[in-house]
Amino acid sequence: MEEKKTESATKNVKKVNLLDHIAIKHLLDESVSDIVTSRGYKEDVRLSNVKFLLGGIIIVVALVAQFYNKKCGICLLLDFGKYVVLTAVMQLILYIKEKNAILFTYPLEGSFTSTGLVVSSKLPRFSDQYTLTIDSADPQSISAGKSVQFTKSVTQWLTKDGVLVEGLFWKDVEALVKEYTEAGEPKKKR
Known part of the structure; x- marks a missing residue:
């Protein structure tokens, strides 16, 4: 019985090189996406x-060009x-809209805000500094919250064996989501 618990615990461990x-x-x-969606945000896949x-259309155009008389x-x-034009449009979408985004969400149900979140991250090559940013999906909206971010070393969340210490990482990401939601709420007068 004890072996089964240990075996199931090692299967849930997230390990990386x-x-x-x-x-x-x-x-x-991936962990950030899990954390944000667990807080009630639904992913916007539009x-x-x-x-x-657009990628399917590009493939069809390429196939027609290849096999046409x-x-x-x-x-x-x-x-x-x-x-060429469709590929350029695809790259323009990636450059302008997506940038470093890893997740787009709809607004929380029952929320006063009308915009979702854009969660983006950076981990420069040869660096251990992971930057996570949460911003409004529509920054020009009157209900858009102030952008929040943190930059921390990945060594705070990964052991020397490459195992993710999920509790610490969840705590940091949830604190950032909470900071974003509190920054967007109007201040109550006392």
Whole structure:
């Protein structure tokens, strides 16, 4: 019985290769998404759906250009032009709207705010400093909250074996979400 408890506890452990900076960022980003959605925020996947649709159209255009009767050089040139334009639009969406975002959310149900959250993160190469930022999905909205962020070393949340100490990480991220929600609430007069 004791062996089963130990075995199930090791299955839930989130472990990462400490030499792989991309894997570390991915692990932390996935945990951030879990934490924010556990607080009642629902993920907004509209931008992801637009990217999938645009990516599908790009693939169809590329396939048509590849397998179309090549006797018409102008048609091939037009297909190539469509491919370039659609790819540029996709990159523009990624650059302008998505940036470093790992999660877009809808507003909390029953909340007075009309905007969701944009959660973004950075972990520069050759650095241990993880920056997590929470901002409003619509910064121009009157109900938009003030952007909050923290920058901390990943060594505060990862052991020397690469195991994520989830309790500490959850505490830090939940404190940041709480700071954002409290900063957006109007102050009560006494």
